[in-house]
Amino acid sequence: xxxxxxxxxxxxxxxxxxxxxxxxxxxxxxxxxxxxxxxxxxxxxxxxxxxxxxxxxxxxxxxxxxxxxxxxxxxxxxxxxxxxxxxxxxxxxxxxxxxxxxxxxxxxxxxxxxxxxxxxxxxxxxxxxxxxxxxxxxxxxxxxxxxxxxxxxxxxxxxxxxxxxxxxxxxxxxxxxxxxxxxxxxxxxxxxxxxxxxxxxxxxxxxxxxxxxxxxxxxxxxxxxx
Amino acid sequence: xxxxxxxxxxxxxxxxxxxxxxxxxxxxxxxxxxxxxxxxxxxxxxxxxxxxxxxxxxxxxxxxxxxxxxxxxxxxxxxxxxxxxxxxxxxxxxxxxxxxxxxxxxxxxxxxxxxxxxxxxxxxxxxxxxxxxxxxxxxxxxxxxxxxxxxxxxxxxxxxxxxxxxxxxxxxxxxxxxxxxxxxxxxxxx
Numbered sequence: 495x496x497x498x499x500x501x502x503x504x505x506x507x508x509x510x511x512x513x514x515x516x517x518x519x520x521x522x523x524x525x526x527x528x529x530x531x532x533x534x535x536x537x538x539x540x541x542x543x544x545x546x547x548x549x550x551x552x553x554x555x556x557x558x559x560x561x562x563x564x565x566x567x568x569x570x571x572x573x574x575x576x577x578x579x580x581x582x583x584x585x586x587x588x589x590x591x592x593x594x595x596x597x598x599x600x601x602x603x604x605x606x607x608x609x610x611x612x613x614x615x616x617x618x619x620x621x622x623x624x625x626x627x628x629x630x631x632x633x634x635x636x637x638x639x640x641x642x643x644x645x646x647x648x649x650x651x652x653x654x655x656x657x658x659x660x661x662x663x664x665x666x667x668x669x670x671x672x673x674x675x676x677x678x679x680x681x682x683x684x685x686x687x688x689x690x691x692x693x694x695x696x697x698x699x700x701x702x703x704x705x706x707x708x709x710x711x712x713x714x715x716x717x718x719x720x
Numbered sequence: 721x722x723x724x725x726x727x728x729x730x731x732x733x734x735x736x737x738x739x740x741x742x743x744x745x746x747x748x749x750x751x752x753x754x755x756x757x758x759x760x761x762x763x764x765x766x767x768x769x770x771x772x773x774x775x776x777x778x779x780x781x782x783x784x785x786x787x788x789x790x791x792x793x794x795x796x797x798x799x800x801x802x803x804x805x806x807x808x809x810x811x812x813x814x815x816x817x818x819x820x821x822x823x824x825x826x827x828x829x830x831x832x833x834x835x836x837x838x839x840x841x842x843x844x845x846x847x848x849x850x851x852x853x854x855x856x857x858x859x860x861x862x863x864x865x866x867x868x869x870x871x872x873x874x875x876x877x878x879x880x881x882x883x884x885x886x887x888x889x890x891x892x893x894x895x896x897x898x899x900x901x902x903x904x905x906x907x908x909x910x
Contacts, residue, residue, distance in 0.1 A: 506910070507869075507896070513910040514850050514869045516843035520814030530807040531800070539880050546880060547863055554854040554866045557847065558814035562807040564870060565762055569803065572759075 515564065521556035526667070528552060531711070533559060537566035544664045545697070545714070629700050629712035632678075638718035641687040646698055646717065650678035654705035661686070661698045664716070669696060690719050746781075749793070753777055756795075756802035765809060772805045779805075846903070846910050853902035861895030868892045 520527065528536075528549055535541040536549040553560040632647040633639065639646075646659065659680045661669040670686040682696070690696060696719060700712040753776050761769050779801070780793060793801075850869070854862055867877040878888035903909065 509910045510850070510896075510899075511869050511871060513843055513846040517847040518810060518814050520811045524811045524815055527811060530804040533807065534803060536880075543882055550863050550866050551859075553870065554862060555851060556814075557851075558807075558811040560870060561762075561810050561814075565760070565806065565810075566803070567871065569760060 515561070518557040518561040520558040521552070524556075524558070526552065527556060527559050530562065532714075533562045534566045537563050538570055541714075542716075548664065629702060629710060631715040631717070633715070633717050638693070638720040641690070641692075641719050642684050644682040644684070644687060644696075644717075644719060645679055646682065646715075647679040648700050648712065648715075651702045651704055651710075656703045658701040658703070659698060661696055663690060664695055664697055687719060692720050694719055749780065750777055752793075752795075752798055753780075753802070756798040757806070760799065760802040760806050762806075765806065765813075768809050768813070772802070772809055775808075776801050776805050846908050849903050849906045849908040850899070850910075853899050853906075856902060857895055857898055861891050861898060864888055864891035865895035865899055868896070 532541065532545065533549060536546045539546075541549075549559075549563070553563055628649060629651075630649045632649065633645075646661070648657075651657075655678075657675040657678060657680075658671075658673045659675060660671050661680075661682055663669060669690065670680075670682050672680055687696075695716040697714050697716050699714045702710045702712070704710065750773070753773050757769055757772050757776070761772060765772070776798075854866060857865060863881060864877055864883075867880060868874070872880065874889050874892055875885060877883075877892065878885045881888065883891075
């Protein structure tokens with residue numbers, strides 16, 4: 495299917511798109527803008543649905559982020575020889591396929607978790623430069639943390655690793671941030687969680703500064719708050 | 721983002737060694753940053769390209785690993801840094817120039833870089849109107865229309881939003897109709 499099946503006025507749509515792209519003003523002070531890597535991932539269809547929706551809604555208000563998103567799409571097109579990631583393929587949108595995939599992912603995740611624990615115990619972890627996929631959340635996915643003692647934990651790196659951590663709501667509103675944590679855990683200040691409703695999830699990401707000077711960004715984790 | 725790194729970078733994708741802060745190593749690092757920025761920087765930011773390169777260079781020189789004599793930066797790292805710095809610059813310009821029509825004409829206008837002040841003012845007004853009208857749409861229509869006017873095709877928007885094609889098509893169709901109606905009430909017709 496192409497856009498031709500939609501009875502839109504082609505030229506008028508092109509004018510609408512051009513007008514929307516004409517001004518790249520930043521919304522407010524830019525404090526609400528998602529980090530560039532989140533914009534990149536959402537343009538590639540590689541982030542969760544809620545996060546994607548938060549970025550798309552923000553683009554509607556912020557010309558600069560809309561421009562950053564279009565730039566990411568252009569670069570991704572160039573990178574993939576004209577093929578831009580557009581989320582899961584059509585067959586994947588069938589419910590049973592998604593359930594089967596989720597089950598398979600759980601099995602793989604459990605295996606990875608066991609492997610990570612084993613690697614950690616042996617103290618022989620390989621830390622792959624800028625790749626942060628060795629950083630795993632040690633907060634059980636199904637567990638909701640109490641807002642009075644919301645301790646986020648993750649895979650520790652080699653001795654001497656220092657961590658930065660950013661915590662936000664699911665619509666990417668900043669909640670807390672800490673720089674230079676020497677331990678692989680962070681207590682989110684209860685005050686910072688006052689506006690997070692019970693049952694909502696927070697999104698958090700860790701940056702590890704390894705003793706060799708390299709830096710690694712984790713993927714984003716989500717944790718429910720009660 | 722590995723693919724943003726060019727062929728030239730792939731052969732020797734890292735600059736290593738304790739002598740990395742020699743003028744030659746610095747020049748090599750700079751050359752790779754310039755290549756990465758050229759790939760990620762839109763033409764309308766051409767005037768800021770040198771600033772972006774300097775920003776990245778300064779960040780990398782100040783990075784702990786460089787200070788410790790081990791400035792190993794992969795092509796992917798540089799590509800990410802280039803995209804990030806470009807986005808920072810887009811936002812900075814977007815903040816600084818929000819009320820300057822002259823600046824909009826020279827920098828922020830993607831649709832018509834050579835447009836005169838009147839046309840730029842009209843574009844700015846329409847863009848403002850679109851944002852206001854988008855904010856008034858029901859959430860699903862707002863999501864679908866935003867992606868559509870961002871240049872996505874209906875199948876691409878459906879894929880990103882994990883919706884069926886039929887649902888997305890409907891939402892884009894109805895959302896665009898709402899948007900045009902709203903713009904018309906403001907006296908705007910893109």
